[in-house]
Amino acid sequence: MQSAVSALEYRPSEDEPFMNPRQREYFRKKLETWKEEILRESRETLENLQEESTNHPDMADRASSESDRALELRTRDRQRKLIAKIDAAMKRIEDGTYGYCEETGEPIGLARLDARPIATLSLEAQELHERREKVYRDE
Template sequence: MTTEKQLLAQPKKNYMNEGQLAFFTTKLTTLREEIKVHTTSIMNELSSQEHEFDELDIATNQEENRMRLRLLDRERKLLPKIEKSLTMIGDGSYGYCAETGEQIGLLRLLIRPTATLCAEEKNRQEHIEKGYRK
């Protein structure tokens, strides 16, 4: 298995070669399974909580549950992005910007393996969004 260091040391002409695609397939598949296990764990924690009668304990539990639910929601939203990325690996479009067709870059994909936009395009879109929010 290729390491991140080995991946980054490869020449740019080897971008999204078979080894790199295998690396990201493994990374995404592992992430998907970790999220499924973590989601199940959170759901079990939420359903098996004991009822508290002290107001401070109730407030603490409510805050902890709120944080767990936010994390659960975030992870559930990530699952379709992972599936989309795995599909893109299969069709050969993984690693390329959905808007410009440029390489997203290995470093960006290591940080965010579900990225579909290169950094420049993402920055451009965020800049436009900021203009609409004002």
């Protein structure tokens, strides 16, 4: 029981080798839990959409219902894209590239990965990417 408790309380630390097996397992579990949560929410959304009657005699009720339905469907599309990113992150864990910046090859950083486990760029590379994006948007 002691090892199960310590596994749950484990937090990656800068004091240990980057992306050691324990860190990879921590992030794999974090990603799996996040994916399960999204899938559960998606199932609940589908159930709610199926239960909701679309036959509203009042035009305002119908418009409100259609607006809610459109929002739910946009949310589901974002969730579908997020699941693809989670799956890609889990594949990177398997192939040993997880936690390293796609552009520089440098470690992304534990704090960033803990906050955004699907990150593929270091904070510096992400900021540079966003600055370039802004310049092109403003033109």
